[in-house]
Amino acid sequence: MSALDTVVKALNTLCPPRPLTVHLLQSEPRRTNTLYTHLAAHPKGTTIQDVLLVLYIHLEPADLSSSPSPITAADDDAASQSCATKSGVEHTTTSSTNPIALISIQAQIFILPREAHTMVYISKADSTGYTLPSSLPSRPYARTIISSFLSYYLCPQSRPTPTVQVHLFARSQRQYLFPDSGLDPEETEGKIKKILSGGALCRWWSDVLERSIKLAGLGPSEVDLECFLPGLSKGETLNTLGRRTEFTWSTDLKNVPHPLHNQAPNPSSVIPTLASTIPTFDDDPRTRFLLELSTPGAGTGSSSLLSSNSALPSLPSASASSITSSSTTPNASGQPKNAMDKDEGEDNDDEEVSNKALAARTIASARLSTIPQDEFYERLAFRQECSLGSQVGFFILSTLSSSPLPSTSASATLVFTPISVPTTMESHTQPKRRPGELPKNLFIRLLSMLLNQSFSSNPLVISSSKIIWDSIRGLTGEWGALEYVERSIESSSSLTTDDETNSKRKRSDADGDSALVGRDVSKGTLQPVTVLQVRKKKKKADS
Template structure:
């Protein structure tokens, strides 16, 4: 079962009668060395971009409209047999029938990669990372102006994500049993364990969250499940850059960069040394300065194997304690970091690591440029402030995805000339075998000081996959009709009161009336 079919199966149990249309774009693997940029040697990982767009059709005659979207990244680290799923953005338009399908979509999405039987990469251990920050909109521009969208508050959003991970962990326990070990971690920077547990417990007091065990803290002190970054030496010599992965647009990555380039105890980066002053009379450096002094410090820092900045002195416990004072965590809203680790004890036989390259594209995958093109069009060329605009944007984007899959036409073979007079010299007919252009080739790098520079990432030996209509209908696009008993009126009111993706009960606020004074 591919990801598209698994997501459609997870939406089949939603109440109500409606039809879902889904588009799943998964890029082919490419080499990536930014996951652990401060490890020596660099950790070799393979990155895939994932984009899921879900539209809903309330009746057979009504138009489609986007209701949910998920953007994620999948990292594969073969050296440790680990994979990292980073859920970067999740958004909804608020134009779906109650209940919103976002929660069911995410539960199925995470379970697909957590379950070893459906995990599409050859990895025995999966780490799921998430940074929860309440925003009005993420992937659907101007959707906050739609009256039906009710974004969750900071505490409710963290409680909502905790329920999502709890449901996935409970489902994994029932499905795999003792064959999989699942561990859950969460941190709300600035809050103690009691404050975080009490706040999230109150926000989800009436929910049917399964009783799974959570750990308040980071997962970098445990040894049961291997970490994705391979140790360069002994385990006790690991530094901070080998514990915490770096993701795009993540506050942990920005803090890691500051620690790596901090040179003194006060947290102030020293300016770079300027070129030494030249004595014009003697044409030599002034007294007290030499040619090597200017770059001596930088040369030491760049020495192979040396940990930059404070990454060697700051422990993971101190890192998370100092994260509480970061701007992203003290801006007046509660944020949350969630990590789920799933380790399987059985080896998978359908992915022989000695024969299948992790760079080989799999059926149904598209090029990363196609994924970026759709994301750029979604974020810059459309808006979802009204139903009419959302319907138009949905139609254009869905047609664009299908058009990109059908945009590469085969070059027609020229028809043979049946009637041709011989007038002497003639232009030869084009050869069909030579009608296509030669594939583009990267020129060799230029020589630097007589030597070729060291290339950080070697080129991909596999060509980019070319999407076709067969790929579109088999892996990218799919639809499913849901016909189940609808929710009761009380449940619908509770869902609407809890937010567009909530499920929390309505809160009634009682106000005290002032007693009128009687005239004496």
């Protein structure tokens, strides 16, 4: 079962009042050395994969003229009830329905094959705020798709590696993925998008993470939950998250399992530093603060090797060097020449760039090694993006490995033991693209198309959703990936013949019909059904 199938299975339990469609776009995994930007020796073979999930609801023309009812990302849990509907895998909808985007999430999947570890970073989650008709009951769509998506990577049967971590930074904003969706009601022609406060959003995310654990079939002893709400004490943090009866949350990020240490043969020989314990993600305050702390002369006005507006230099990858060895480059006369015939000066230039990048990372790692983790988070709480405005929160969910790596002698050198990984994680080649995975350029094109639309009003949500819908189906169809990125869910009103028969039978039972009969399938005749009743004792005849 894929991640898309897991999401669809969870949505089926909501009894959707109208048909739904899910688009799950995944880029082909590619090598990266930016997960631990400040380490001189980056984990080898690390790959990154971009993910974009969009949920649509198909409304009929009559629904568009009905009285509105606002939809939010955090719907009432009471609407989450079980329903025996069937998912449709066909990728067609009736021409009279309008696909309207409701919710989208963007994530990144990092896999460290040598450390047998996967990191899932939820970078953005947003809703269009489209106002659904009041006749349609609300459903917790956002809570369901996010928790089910994460459960796929947490479940022992489907997770890519023995250990998995989920990272996210919760910050309440008007809009993330749907431009203009969070404008004031005066500017949106009546469309009202409910935006949670900072504390309510942190409470919502903690509930989503706990739900994902339950969906994955894990217990409290199999996971580690950490959160850090800057500016709040432990008691205030737990009070903000609300009452938790089953799972226990740590509130300081001090005991987070670190893959570069805990998965090593001899973890006690590794000294944790900020460079090796805090991964660098996009749009993360910790990443920006680490870059500032690792920059020589930061804040003093002196020249520095690293700019505060750019990431640290990237080390050349093995795949890049292998490609260069067989490529051709033009010579001074404009004629192509083999890369093996490059001038000695060109080789020296490449080596010089590599040495500078390595020196920059070494300097950054050395600077960060002098800063204790407690001091880092204490100073982080006073930074403007963490102290001004609504409450923010950092959340980390970690699975605890049940089969640790074998221990080695104390005199052994610190070398991570390679594990058996899929063919997409070979040492010296780029990961192979699996069915349904899109080229990076195509993924960026579709994401940019989403970010260039306007969702300020209900009519614009409808038109922009149609553009996104047609673009995804058209481009992925040309690539031959539509069947892998799209799934449809029938509405609860779409009952099969068997469902209608069962429904009528239940209504008949409710009306007190005592004539219970069954059908002999082989003969097509009705057969009486034996009903067991309490045997009453006969009264003795009067003598």
